[in-house]
Amino acid sequence: MVQIQPIVPNLTTVSSIFHQISKALSVLLNESKLPVWSTNVTSTSGLNSAVAVILDDGNLVLTDVGLNSAEPVWQSFDHPVETVLPGAKVAYDKRRNKSVPLTSWKSREDPASGLYSLELHPVRLMVALKWNGSIQYWDTGSWDPLLANPFYKYNYTRNENENYFNYSAYNPSVISRFTMDVSGQFQLRTWSESTKAWNIIWAQPENQCQVYALCGNFGICRPTGLSLCYCMTGFHPRSQSEWNQSDFSGGCVRKTNFNCSGNDEKPDFLTLKVTSLPPNNSVAVGSVGECRTTCLNDCSCNAYSYVDNGCSFWNGELSNLSEDNFNGKTMYIKVASKDLASLKKNKTIIIAIVIGPVASGILVIGLLVFLNYRRKRMLAGKTSMEGSLVAFAYRDLQLATKNFSEKLGGGGFGSVFKGVLRDSSIVAVKKLESISQGEKQFRSEVSTIGTIQHVNLVRLRGFCAEGNNKLLVYDYMPNGSLHSHLFHEKQENVLNWKTRYEIAIGTARGLVYLHEKCRDCIIHCDIKPENILLDGDFHPKIADFGLAKLVGRDFSRVLTSMRGTRGYLAPEWLSGVAITAKADVFSYGMMLFELVHGKRNTERFEDSNFTFFPSLAANVLKVGGDILSLLDSRLNREASVDEVTKVFKVAYWCIQDQEDNRPSMSLVEKILEGVSDVNMPPIPKYVNFFVDKTEHNHFFTKISSNGHSQSNFSNVDFLSDSASSS
Template identity: 40%
Template sequence: MVPPQAPLLLFLLLLSIVGGELLSAAVASTDTIVAGKPMAGNQTLVSKNGKFELGFFTPGSGIHRFLGVRMRKLAGKSPTFWIGDRVGVIDLAAVSLEIFAEKLYIKESGASLWSSNSSAAAAAAVAVLLDTGDLVVREEGNSSRVMWRSFDYPGDSLLPGGILGIDAATATNVSLTFKGFSHDGSLRADASRTNGFVLATDGRDVRGVFPDWMVTSHGNGASLVLNEVMNYSIEFLQLNLGQVSLMRWSESGGGGWVARWTFPSGCKSGGFFCGDFGACTAAAAAGECRCVDGFTPSYPDEWRLGYFVTGCSRSLPLNCEANGGQTDGGDDDTFAIVDKLQGLPYNPQDETVATDEDCRAACMSKCYCVAYSTESGCKLWYHNLYNLSLADKPPYSKIYVRLGSNVRRKGGLTTRWIVLLVIGSLVVASAMLALVLLCRYRRDLFASDKFEVEGSLIVYSYAQIRKATGNFSDKLGEGGFGSVFRGTLPGSTTVVAVKNLKGHGQAEKQFRTEVQTVGMIRHTNLVRLLGFCVNGNRRLLVYEYMPNGSLDAHIFSEKSGLLSWQVRYQIALGIARGLAYLHEECEDCIIHCDIKPENILLDKEFCPKICDFGMAKLLGREFNSALTTIRGTMGYLAPEWIYGQPITKKADVYSFGIVLFEIISGRRSTERMKFGSHRYFPTYAAVQVNEGDVLCLLDSRLEGNANVKELDNTCRVACWCIQDEENDRPSMGQVVRMLEGVVDMEMPPIPASFQNLIEGDDSGIYSEESWQLRTQD
């Protein structure tokens, strides 16, 4: 039910949006950011030629915004060339892009979320958006002295003038990278051949050559510069999974992107040419792309112009998608056979089942399962379906592709009649429903007025929450605190997570703790509390929704897609930044008290968000320590918890160190198993770090694919964090700088408690007996 003040709020919102756009237009005429004059979040920076603009933009239909460059002329049809580490922000009013010394910073409410990694010092620096679309940080008054440039960190796209290989000016080795749900790809220069490159997909390399007109080679092939062809004013190099294309804009038939050059050059020679859910037919020698039954081209204009890698999308949603990602038995979802295939599609996942019917049920039980096969054991495909090719002759393969929930048998109701029936029912019942909801809204709002709250949190009525969650039908998870449900806010497409707290006394305590901590703070690495509901004994909290769930599901589970080292490293850095903000940048120091992988959520871009502040403690700046009652989870508790000593923010540092080891190794630190001659993984890790053998600590599933320097640095940070004495541990601000490589580290000592374990005393603070005795005191 829309509250009575909604028209006024809507008017003010529209006024603020229009005003913001006018303000942005008014201040975006400059192409430079100077010290002391930051670019606000609702502003854009425009190149002198007016071709490019830089700002905080939203990919797709998400709620997060990221710093990027796009082509002004194309408006919503332009790709965005992302800058930085894809740091997501929501509140543009609190975000700024500013220059300080020789570095560029993204800041939110004064907290630094990202900075350029300039190494050279400068008396005064400026940030400039060049006519090529390259954002550079250079010395003021000396345009030839460049400290940092966005072209050295191009993501999956390269603009003309951009480099693959060694950038001689900054000594950076530049490559393109693609990151999907569980697939990685890269494109790098290959100096062994003229204009050569290496296209990698999940570690498998394919070598190719750029045409002479497309690139210019420098340094005996050490670097390749993408040429600008004057005939085409808008073009760029685009990396997709298993394919790279030179894209140009075509105004033909309403406009669309055309592949001027592609490698591989056809669907017969490239398994990813037809994109997601696209199949290469055997109708012609060169092959043609079409969508499998139940799917249509994602971008029909581009398909018509001959660019297929954008793939196909479902014509109708899955039943579980309509239920917010949860399966309910899947009675309405169906499977269609796609046969006469040349082998099976890319990247199947093996499932151990007894029968073919069990295989179908296994796929149906996972909303992200899109197809299955029973030809050589049960194989499932998650999220995407690539490399579908129809064979010219036997042997053939076949798979079963999952179709949308509104696909019906001929004898059933059609979607059209269902929609008409629903609309008719709604029209008849609307007057009565509006009256009931209005009464309940006013009653719930009156009840919630008894709770005082600071900040900009929204007070929801219980009726609104119930409607948003479909009467609490879509459960995401459950724990000792209560249950979490997925929902969509009324009158909006914003997906939220609603925490329904249980237990009167404990629920009230946790409710107030979360509102008083998360409700007052904003940071890209802290889960955002949107609002709450108080209704009688009910206590509900409304959070932003994190589609990738919690960190533990990705680093400990075999079923989730394997996280690459780079993603793990960025997750670790994000957690550290969030904790540093809590400890050092809030008005009062906030100790989380329960840092563990289950309390780290991941958004669509795998940006980490610290959550679950029910055990948190606000500590005034004039106090150094507090808390004596044990809070938290066994295995992540600092020694001072066990010994009953006062707790400081260094307890969170210890927990972070344990989590860091788990991110590195992909295993629980508390697992009681043999690691060499040790039974406790952090003990084993501390010894290996001191011996200089850090690769043995890396998750074996990564097969050694990691930046060894970063890995060694991260392992050292973890060892410093888990020192016995809190004074020996770094602050979280220092941890951030250590992970970023800004400060050098000495070799961390092996903690004394670990030395006892090494020497054979297995009755340390982490033994089960010690824990039980301590918690009984």
């Protein structure tokens, strides 16, 4: 621990760090003597000799050595700002009837209080995220059981003075912290000694566009864009420098202000599709035309919408808008006419292209000639790279995908759309996000990925790199992802056991190729059912290999945004050590359990209970029980007992705590093919953690008023609103 020099009453030296002012402990700037921070704690009798000590856990403790008391005068763990370290509190003060919130910084560079905070509920066992201390945009509800794990212990304590939540790490070497981030997300970060950086391993809300007013007034949140926020047409950032630093809270302002004095600058309307409409003033008018006219003639009206024969107006500044061009609700934003001129000009050109051929046979012929030229260009005139990889023009892919209208899926790397090339071949086009590489480096990396070809890997056919547009073109897999077949309740199209076993072997072969047969070992980093695609014959093909390297340093952030990824992450992702191919082995093992069971490994229920399937299976495997009782119930026990047992043994070997104890994928392949035998595996520690506790697992350990633990993730019910406070 670090001891800071004693604090003596009436100390006036310029070099002092801590000082007593009006019986309150404060920090001063060394030269100016102006207080920049205070504990806000006063002493009625004055302090004899106060000592400030930073403990090994990061807690700054102020004690009065002149008093015969072990209680500190003040400690930072009782007063967190934006970060909670293990042992620190997130509390509700019953004496003041007030929450002690975590509050974000104002910006990345300014530690003043920001707009976002996290507060503990005064009665219920939950926390909520709020904007400006008033508008709640996320809460834990039934706590996420994925956080109930052997890496961290979460405690909730109630006594006569306060309720509080804190946590501790079972492995003290794992350096972690919870943070109320300036982005509005509540994040859990761990320190990576290898990269000397904090890695985000959990963040809520996962979709950042759910953060209230993330993009400020008149800003639009785009969940799949290269930038989260953008200004709608006719507006620009209030502070471009802040936006360049990804601080969007200042929002957008009009490029051109219009007034109601009757001058020649007239407003018009911009059409916008949003996820949900903000609170509004409703007015009963007869038609959409009357709704538009009413808003146009009302100087204070900034936008209108006409939904279900009802007209809604917005008079103030608009915030909390999220783009949804597929299923969104339509709003009409009032904008200066001249700011819409260029947009209307483009629309006029498009209309002319569409109407022209109808009016003129000559233009029809010209259009056919033009399209034939485009077809030849796509089939023969595309820029070839090393091997057969092709460079597509962005407009060609827009045409092939019908302007990206048929979405197949999406994840942290981007969204995937179905497309048809001019030769009638069907492709899957992935629009990449979070790619900050320049075009030259991007082409180089993609060229390398393009040379990697194997029967169990999705073939990369081409790419597009035009400015900020980075896209990859893959073979289309008609049977979709393994995820779509495992995790649905319908009885039709259920994968039989033979197909599942072949999928396990084929996926192993693909990973062997990536890990051992390529010039450089390629670690996938995101093996899960969503990334195992099935061709027309249900042969497995691994997707998204090599993309971790394209994302580079931002990969940790991308991982946290992938829905469902965390349940497949190896322990080393949490500890911060270097990631090896054995991380893929772990993820593969977790996927094997789901391949057998046909459900997610972690199943949650409305009463906040959850089950962890690897622990359930461990109970059966250890005692030599009915192994087919663990099989997907839709298979009606139609499977080979030997093969199911073998898959379970392999799965447990793959998810061993220490990566050195996990097999290579080549050994896994040999075992599944019957070339090598497999012994009974030891059950990993974190799986044993839930063994015999799999029926009633909860997020928190309840602590009684005397501070003693009553139980540990077992048979602990959430405290209801009417629970006793003692």
